[in-house]
Amino acid sequence: KQWYQRRVVITAGGNCGYSLPAAMGAKVAAPHRNCVAYVGDGAWGMQLNEIMTCIREKIPTTAVVFNNGQWGAEKKNQVIWFGDRYVGSQLDNPWSYAEIARSMAAEGITCTHVDQVTDALKQATKNQEEGKTTVIEVMVTKELGDPFRRDAMKLPVRHLEKYKGTVQTTESESGQPTDL
Numbered sequence: 001k002q003w004y005q006r007r008v009v010i011t012a013g014g015n016c017g018y019s020l021p022a023a024m025g026a027k028v029a030a031p032h033r034n035c036v037a038y039v040g041d042g043a044w045g046m047q048l049n050e051i052m053t054c055i056r057e058k059i060p061t062t063a064v065v066f067n068n069g070q071w072g073a074e075k076k077n078q079v080i081w082f083g084d085r086y087v088g089s090q091l092d093n094p095w096s097y098a099e100i101a102r103s104m105a106a107e108g109i110t111c112t113h114v115d116q117v118t119d120a121l122k123q124a125t126k127n128q129e130e131g132k133t134t135v136i137e138v139m140v141t142k143e144l145g146d147p148f149r150r151d152a153m154k155l156p157v158r159h160l161e162k163y164k165g166t167v168q169t170t171e172s173e174s175g176q177p178t179d180l
Contacts, residue, residue: 017046023061024054034125036062041091042071048097051104054133062124064136065097070177076144080171081155084178101135111138144176 019037027035039047044065054061075089098108107127109120117138124134158167 016043019043020047020050020061020063023063024050024059027059027061034062034128036064036121036124038064039066040072041065041067041069041093041097042074042089044097045091048100048135051101051106051133051135055105058131060128060131060133062121062128062134062136063101064121064138066138066140067097068140068142069093070142072144075177076146076175079144079177080175081168083166083168084172085166086177086179090179096137098135098137101133107132107134109134109136111136142177146175 019039023035023037026033044063051063053059069091071089071091075086078084078086078089096108096110098110101108107124109123111117111120117136120136120138124136127134155168155171158164
């Protein structure tokens with residue numbers, strides 16, 4: 001029995017709204033393969049409607065949504081370069097993405113602990129084999145990783161007098177939000 005299987009990883013390098021449509025395209029191209037999209041809850045808002053396309057067009061796929069209640073990349077930039085002044089990066093969503101998936105006739109699984117993720121992925125794999133689309137919502141902490149392109153940002157320079165009071169001379173020492 002051959003244990004090695006070739007895997008293909010498709011990545012957009014941080015583009016929002018790309019992961020599920022890319023996984024759908026991969027599934028159409030190779031229906032025998034398990035296709036999984038990994039996405040944060042911020043970018044998920046741009047693509048969750050594609051679950052309806054998966055159902056309507058019979059494209060069984062899996063989306064793993066990491067729910068930390070914030071636009072992580074944008075918030076990290078605000079932590080590092082803008083003195084923890086948060087604008088539009090908090091996602092205080094009272095709903096469950098797994099429940100939304102179920103309302104669209106897909107399968108929905110919520111993981112509140114890391115020990116549940118393996119079983120959820122196994123179930124999603126089985127669901128794909130049965131022609132079903134699954135959304136796995138993984139509840140995670142608000143801790144932030146480094147930005148995708150840290151080299152692309154520098155401390156802002158303020159040219160207008162009214163913004164001089166917001167000048168940052170150093171990056172955040174902790175690198176983590178103050179509102180945890």
